[in-house]
Amino acid sequence: MPGGGFLWTGRRLLGVLVLLPTLALAGFSAWYAARDLDAALDLVLDPTRLKVAAGVIVSALAVWALIVYLTYRQVRPLQRRAWTTLVGHAFVLALVGVVGAPFAVAARYATVQADLVETVFSDNETSTTPRDVTPADPWGGRERVNVLLLGGDGGEGRDGVRTDTVILVSIDTTSGKTVMFSLPRNMMNAQFPEDSPLHDLYPVGFTGYGDPGSYMLNAIYRNVPALHPGVLGESTNEGADAIKQAVGGSLGIGVDYYVLVNLKGFQEIVDAIGGITVNVNTRVAINGNTDAGIPPTGWIEPGPDQTLDGFHALWFARGRYGSDDYQRMDRQRCAVAAIIEAADPMTLVRRYTALAAAGKEVVYSDIPQSLLPAFAGLALQMKDAKVRSVVFKTSEKFFSGDPDFDYLRDTVAKAIDPPGTRRKKDDPARPKNTANSCAYDPA
Numbered sequence: 001m002p003g004g005g006f007l008w009t010g011r012r013l014l015g016v017l018v019l020l021p022t023l024a025l026a027g028f029s030a031w032y033a034a035r036d037l038d039a040a041l042d043l044v045l046d047p048t049r050l051k052v053a054a055g056v057i058v059s060a061l062a063v064w065a066l067i068v069y070l071t072y073r074q075v076r077p078l079q080r081r082a083w084t085t086l087v088g089h090a091f092v093l094a095l096v097g098v099v100g101a102p103f104a105v106a107a108r109y110a111t112v113q114a115d116l117v118e119t120v121f122s123d124n125e126t127s128t129t130p131r132d133v134t135p136a137d138p139w140g141g142r143e144r145v146n147v148l149l150l151g152g153d154g155g156e157g158r159d160g161v162r163t164d165t166v167i168l169v170s171i172d173t174t175s176g177k178t179v180m181f182s183l184p185r186n187m188m189n190a191q192f193p194e195d196s197p198l199h200d201l202y203p204v205g206f207t208g209y210g211d212p213g214s215y216m217l218n219a220i221y222r223n224v225p226a227l228h229p230g231v232l233g234e235s236t237n238e239g240a241d242a243i244k245q246a247v248g249g250s251l252g253i254g255v256d257y258y259v260l261v262n263l264k265g266f267q268e269i270v271d272a273i274g275g276i277t278v279n280v281n282t283r284v285a286i287n288g289n290t291d292a293g294i295p296p297t298g299w300i301e302p303g304p305d306q307t308l309d310g311f312h313a314l315w316f317a318r319g320r321y322g323s324d325d326y327q328r329m330d331r332q333r334c335a336v337a338a339i340i341e342a343a344d345p346m347t348l349v350r351r352y353t354a355l356a357a358a359g360k361e362v363v364y365s366d367i368p369q370s371l372l373p374a375f376a377g378l379a380l381q382m383k384d385a386k387v388r389s390v391v392f393k394t395s396e397k398f399f400s401g402d403p404d405f406d407y408l409r410d411t412v413a414k415a416i417d418p419p420g421t422r423r424k425k426d427d428p429a430r431p432k433n434t435a436n437s438c439a440y441d442p443a
Contacts, residue, residue, distance in 0.1 A: 005071030176381025265362020
């Protein structure tokens with residue numbers, strides 16, 4: 001205890017002057033940390049307080065190290081040999097290093113966290129975020145918050161970003177119960193809400209002349225801003241605004257926020273958390289192009305509880321050789337569930353620096369920084385709540401080339417607020433428990 005050495009050597013005034021501030025700082029820190037989870041989340045998601053905390057930790061550590069050294073100077077024998085002086089200094093240095101290392105790491109994490117929050121969640125406002133929310137009422141009275149997860153497949157040789165992964169996550173703000181809706185990237189005629197300027201431009205859905213691929217769902221993020229810049233108003237990401245409205249209009253449900261992860265970043269994030277564990281039911285190709293006749297360079301073989309690194313997890317989520325978009329959508333949904341499962345607190349603490357570095361480079365979102373504590377608390381509820389999924393696959397009721405949007409909207413409404421009677425078991429869009437649907441069941 002800083003000051004104890006001075007008291008022991010009879011320097012009571014100096015000892016008390018050091019001991020009292022130490023006890024006060026320790027007591028305040030214990031009180032602040034033990035108040036409640038919300039207080040901790042407020043701290044770790046506020047860059048200003050994080051920087052202040054890092055500065056306090058570094059300053060306190062420096063003062064403590066100085067006090068330890070001065071205490072050693074006070075208590076060491078006046079008559080001593082040179083080698084004992086050397087050993088004494090080495091011991092004090094080792095003591096300061098061992099005891100101070102966790103505090104140095106804490107200061108480092110605080111700085112990294114502040115940088116991450118500022119990079120991803122500052123200056124990111126879109127024109128489609130809710131306007132009636134505050135930190136005191138983060139959901140604006142809504143029973144559910146709907147977040148659009150996008151996997152951006154931009155890269156070398158491609159013009160812009162294609163959002164090949166489109167999953168709407170609808171979360172109950174009270175219980176954390178979640179339903180995920182997966183849409184195929186090649187869905188045509190996406191609908192826009194009637195009160196949107198894009199509905200005036202595309203009253204029968206997103207379609208037009210030329211290459212049909214330019215009017216698929218995965219082209220909206222790139223093409224709408226190019227064709228109609230500024231049509232939705234002030235925004236830091238017009239593509240995100242457009243696809244949020246397209247998904248919302250098609251499913252008949254408001255989309256509040258989006259999170260976009262570049263697929264290259266997906267690989268880095270999985271590596272940062274130490275891999276994910278999934279069940280592989282059929283062989284999944286690595287590379288390869290079915291249409292061009294280019295064979296894969298490797299395979300992920302079937303097997304239960306396989307731990308995949310970032311490279312193999314990326315191909316598990318995106319591999320399409322010898323399969324179709326719907327099989328890939330199933331795997332993507334299972335990969336998302338595996339990431340939620342893998343992101344336990346101890347893993348996040350041990351690998352946090354790498355995870356934050358990956359996230360800062362490849363994650364984009366319009367979730368306001370002020371609402372991060374509320375979302376973090378909701379994420380903790382999600383880990384312990386039921387997660388169900390709906391994947392819109394080709395069937396008698398759904399065809400991505402000409403979707404029946406009344407069917408989509410009816411399916412979404414019933415999945416979110418199930419009626420007294422359950423949907424038929426053979427309905428392809430019947431909500432499924434994510435854990436069961438991602439179980440090992442080889443074809």
